[in-house]
Amino acid sequence: MSSEIGTVASEMTYGRNEWFHYALAEITSGGISLYWDLNYNAFTLEDPPFVFSVLRATELTSDTSAYTAIAENLEDTYSYIDSSIPSIGKWPHYYYMIKLETDLRTVYSPPVMLYGGLSDRQRALARGIIRRALLSPRHLQHFACILLKRKYSGTVCSCRDSITEEVLKPDCTECYGTGFVGGYYQEGSEKILIVNSPLNSIETFDKSVKIGSVTPAKMAARFSGLPPVRYNDVFVHPATNRRFYVVSSKVAAEIHGFPLIQELELQLADYKDVIYKFSLEG
Ligand SMILES: [Zn+2]
Numbered sequence: 289m290s291s292e293i294g295t296v297a298s299e300m301t302y303g304r305n306e307w308f309h310y311a312l313a314e315i316t317s318g319g320i321s322l323y324w325d326l327n328y329n330a331f332t333l334e335d336p337p338f339v340f341s342v343l344r345a346t347e348l349t350s351d352t353s354a355y356t357a358i359a360e361n362l363e364d365t366y367s368y369i370d371s372s373i374p375s376i377g378k379w380p381h382y383y384y385m386i387k388l389e390t391d392l393r394t395v396y397s398p399p400v401m402l403y404g405g406l407s408d409r410q411r412a413l414a415r416g417i418i419r420r421a422l423l424s425p426r427h428l429q430h431f432a433c434i435l436l437k438r439k440y441s442g443t444v445c446s447c448r449d450s451i452t453e454e455v456l457k458p459d460c461t462e463c464y465g466t467g468f469v470g471g472y473y474q475e476g477s478e479k480i481l482i483v484n485s486p487l488n489s490i491e492t493f494d495k496s497v498k499i500g501s502v503t504p505a506k507m508a509a510r511f512s513g514l515p516p517v518r519y520n521d522v523f524v525h526p527a528t529n530r531r532f533y534v535v536s537s538k539v540a541a542e543i544h545g546f547p548l549i550q551e552l553e554l555q556l557a558d559y560k561d562v563i564y565k566f567s568l569e570g
Pocket residue numbers: 445446447448457460461462463464465466467468
């Protein structure tokens with residue numbers, strides 16, 4: 289019984305099922321942002337390409353026929369912004385499903401609710417937690433970064449050993465050492481990182497300092513919202529083109545299991561690192 293309840297709870301909160309590791313939605317300045325990730329163990333090498341559609345309904349149901357596709361043929365991405373939602377005014381009562389078509393199957397995420405379906409009271413609490421986390425450290429360094437989510441699936445790079453799956457060229461410019469062509473997915477909207485580190489490591493953001501003369505620095509930072517950030521994801525600071533690997537991440541505040549604040553440890557990539565060869569879009 290308890291495992292059944294656990295399954296329902298994780299479906300409600302994370303949009304998790306046999307196929308999806310998570311499917312989450314939050315309100316951002318551009319609309320409703322959706323993020324998802326697959327449970328790669330559930331798929332075979334014959335499944336790709338992974339082609340997604342975003343479906344939307346006005347009632348909470350797992351009946352797929354109640355949903356309308358608002359985006360189709362999404363490839364090479366694990367996020368989508370539903371910008372048809374007015375960003376001010378009434379709380380939007382929309383529900384989403386992510387549809388996945390592969391060469392072998394068509395599967396769906398569980399219904400996705402904003403913030404995992406928090407109650408009004410929980411939402412007010414969540415807003416308070418986020419506001420405090422974002423506004424209180426006005427005197428602390430913060431900067432807008434672009435998140436690159438590391439690929440864990442897709443077209444396998446020719447530099448990867450087909451038997452051991454080892455990446456044989458860590459400086460490969462096809463996969464940037466990830467083993468999958470393209471290497472990373474660039475997230476659409478910038479994230480505001482708040483630096484927790486002591487001041488001495490913040491000097492690395494001085495634009496007048498040439499990148500080649502900077503000693504790789506580790507720093508602690510936090511940000512609010514989605515998506516879940518993992519080990520080896522990358523943040524790019526566009527103003528200085530400094531690039532940081534995530535070396536650890538944890539959820540520092542959550543409500544009803546939904547992540548609100550994530551705490552990260554970041555490592556400035558060595559200026560010779562292949563990650564600097566990755567070109568940003570836009
Ligand atoms: Zn490669």
